[in-house]
């Protein structure tokens with residue numbers, strides 16, 4: 001009887017290397033009190049001034065906010081904002097004044113702020129066609145845009161730009177004046193460069209937009225390509241939170257303290273339907289952006305906690321020092337009976 005050929009055994013032993021043999025050098029720092037205190041102090045020294053710097057920058061930003069959706073609704077319509085907006089006969093003009101609290105140096109940014117407007121809703125966010133916005137060859141690419149995809153009717157022509165996001169374009173307008181001089185509002189370059197240059201085509205023109213039965217918002221100039229419709233571009237960069245601000249324009253002149261600014265608002269946009277709020281915001285800017293105390297407070301909190309820990313450790317170290325690595329502190333050495 002022939003013995004079965006034995007399978008050749010291959011050694012599974014790994015080749016020698018310092019990695020497989022776990023002989024790599026390791027760093028095992030010993031956290032001596034000195035090290036710990038020094039690191040806490042270092043973090044505190046970095047973060048506390050940074051926090052103060054951020055807070056003072058935010059403090060220097062001058063901001064005026066005026067809520068107008070409630071004030072601009074005539075009393076006779078107080079519970080029927082919806083029909084006020086949809087009626088063709090109501091007068092939507094509304095005059096508001098605001099006082100400049102501190103000198104505002106140019107450029108002064110004008111924002112509209114919407115509250116309780118969920119631009120982040122999944123079905124809303126997806127209701128757009130980026131291909132169509134970019135390329136005139138994809139005008140028919142309106143699959144994701146229902147119900148604002150085509151003119152439903154005999155023509156069945158695509159709407160450009162399609163979808164709910166574009167359809168709900170904000171359509172309040174503001175005219176600002178100081179005394180009886182109207183302030184120039186510059187609406188150029190309010191959108192991101194990447195959007196105007198890449199995402200919105202310079203040879204795509206609006207078509208059939210806002211032609212349905214229900215008007216969702218602003219209209220577009222059909223003679224201007226989408227890449228120049230900056231209000232639309234700003235609007236279509238959907239906000240992540242239900243309370244958001246979007247840039248309306250810029251004023252390139254200073255506003256002095258105590259000056260009164262008159263704003264003539266066309267109160268067109270329907271936020272009454274869902275209990276949303278509308279505000280106009282005038283704001284200057286600093287290196288930190290608009291008014292925002294978050295970073296300042298966050299940095300100060302971190303710095304403060306570290307400083308507090310450092311002081312505690314210093315006190316412990318001074319008042320109750322003990323030698324490092326002394327085995328007599330181990331519990332079983334302190335209590336030899338083991339009970």
Ligand SMILES: *[C@@H]1O[C@H](CO)[C@@H](O)[C@H](O)[C@H]1NC(C)=O
Nearest residue numbers: 171215216217218268269270
């Ligand atoms: C503005 O948008 C609302 C919807 O929010 C619409 O009912 C109204 O007709 C629009 N008005 C103008 C002037 O575009």
Ligand SMILES: *[C@@H]1O[C@H](CO)[C@@H](O)[C@H](O)[C@H]1NC(C)=O
Nearest residue numbers: 100101102103256257258259
């Ligand atoms: C603005 O008004 C306040 C109070 O009316 C006054 O104290 C202040 O000096 C004024 N500021 C300027 C720059 O006129």
